[in-house]
Amino acid sequence: GAVVSQHPSRVICKSGTSxxxxxxxxxFQATTMFWYRQFPKQSLMLMATSNEGSKAxxxxxxxxxxxxxxxxxxxxxxxxxxxxxxxxxxxxxCSALDRSPYNEQFFGPGTRLTVL
Amino acid sequence: AQxxxxxxxxxxxxxxxxxxxxxxxxxxxxxxxxxxYKQPPSGELVFLIRRNSFDEQNEIxxxxxxxxxxxxxxxxxxxxxxxVVDSAVYFCALSEKRANAGKSxxxxxxxxTVKP
Numbered sequence: 001g002a003v004v005s006q007h008p009s010r011v012i013c014k015s016g017t018s019x020x021x022x023x024x025x026x027x028f029q030a031t032t033m034f035w036y037r038q039f040p041k042q043s044l045m046l047m048a049t050s051n052e053g054s055k056a057x058x059x060x061x062x063x064x065x066x067x068x069x070x071x072x073x074x075x076x077x078x079x080x081x082x083x084x085x086x087x088x089x090x091x092x093x094c095s096a097l098d099r100s101p102y103n104e105q106f107f108g109p110g111t112r113l114t115v116l
Numbered sequence: 117a118q119x120x121x122x123x124x125x126x127x128x129x130x131x132x133x134x135x136x137x138x139x140x141x142x143x144x145x146x147x148x149x150x151x152x153y154k155q156p157p158s159g160e161l162v163f164l165i166r167r168n169s170f171d172e173q174n175e176i177x178x179x180x181x182x183x184x185x186x187x188x189x190x191x192x193x194x195x196x197x198x199x200v201v202d203s204a205v206y207f208c209a210l211s212e213k214r215a216n217a218g219k220s221x222x223x224x225x226x227x228x229t230v231k232p
Contacts, residue, residue, distance in 0.1 A: 034219050043207065044222045091159055095220075105211065105220060107153075109160040 002028045004096045006108035013084055014116055021079045021111045023094030029074035030096035034105070035067075038091040050077040084115040118143045120210050122223035129198050130231050136194045137226045139208030145169075150184065150191045151209040151220065161207075167191065198230045 003026040013019050023033055031052045036044040048069055049057040056069035066088075068080040077096075081088050093110040119142040129135045141150065152164040165175065167184050175182050179196045195202055205227050209220040 041227075043224045044220075046219055046221075049219055093161065104166075107161045107163070112159065 002026075002096075002098055002104070002106045004094065004106045004108040006092075006094055006111050008111060009109065010112045010114075012114045012116065015085050016083055018080055018082045019084055019113060021081075021092055021094075021113075023077045023079070023096065023108050025075045025096040025098075025106070028096070028098050030077075030098065031074060032097040033071060033077040034095045034097070035069060035077075035079050036093045036095070038093060038110075040091075044093060047079075081113065084113070086115045089113055089115045118145075118148075118210050118212065118221040120208050120221050120223035122206075122208055122226050124226045125224070126227045126229070128229045128231065131200060132197050133230075134194060134196050135198050135228065135230075136192055137206050137208075137228065139191045139193065139223060141189050141191065141208070141210045143210060143212070145212050147212075149211040151207075151211065152182065152191075152193050153207045153209065155205045155207060155225070157204070164193075164206075195228075198228075200230050200232055203228055203230045 007022045033050040035047045050071040071077040095107045121140045154162040205225045208223040211220045
C-alpha cells in the first residue's frame with residue numbers, strides 16, 4: 001500500500017518556540033492531506049484539511065494562526081505549531097488522500113510533540 | 117453531521133477468548149466508507165479494513181471478522197481466539213465520499229487488553 005511519512009517522529013521543545021512537522025506521501029501524489037490531533041487516551045480529532053496550492057481549511061475551534069499549514073507540493077504538507085505551549089503537547093497525525101476513485105486515505109506514523 | 121460511537125471504552129479478556137468490538141455510526145450520506153484501525157502503544161495507526169456503504173458482505177481475515185449491518189448502522193469487529201499481541205486501542209472511523217472529501221470521523225476508541 002501507499003506510504004506516508006512524518007518527520008520528526010518525536011520532538012521536545014521549550015515553551016514559546018515554533019515546531020514544524022512534515023508529512024510526505026512517498027509513492028503517490030496527494031492533492032489533499034489532513035492533519036489530526038490526538039490527546040492521550042482520546043480519539044483523533046481533525047484539525048484541518050490541507051489542499052495543494054491553496055489555503056488550508058480549519059475545523060471549528062482550531063486557531064489557524066497557531067497551527068500554520070502549508071501544502072507546497074503534491075507530496076508535502078507541513079504543520080507549524082507557532083509559539084508552542086505545554087497545552088499543545090499532543091500526538092499529531094497526518095494523512096494523505098490518493099487520487100484513485102476510492103480516494104483512499106493513508107495515515108502517517110504520527111509525531112509526538114512535548115512542550116516543556 | 118457524521119458521528120461514530122464506540123460504546124465500549126475498555127474491554128479486558130483472557131487469551132483465547134473471542135471478543136467483539138462494537139461500532140455504531142450516523143451519517144446522512146448515502147455513500148460512505150467505514151474503517152477499523154488498530155493503534156498499538158507505539159501510536160502508529162494500523163489499517164485493518166475498509167468497507168463501502170454498498171458492500172454489506174461480511175468479511176473474515178484470519179482471526180478477524182467484521183459484521184456490517186446497514187439496517188442498524190453498525191460495523192462490529194470480532195477477534196477470535198484473542199492473543200496478547202491484540203492488546204491495543206481500536207478505532208472505528210467513517211469517511212464521507214464526495215469529491216476531494218475523505219476526511220474521517222473517528223470513534224472514541226476501545227482499549228482492548230488481552231491477558232495471558
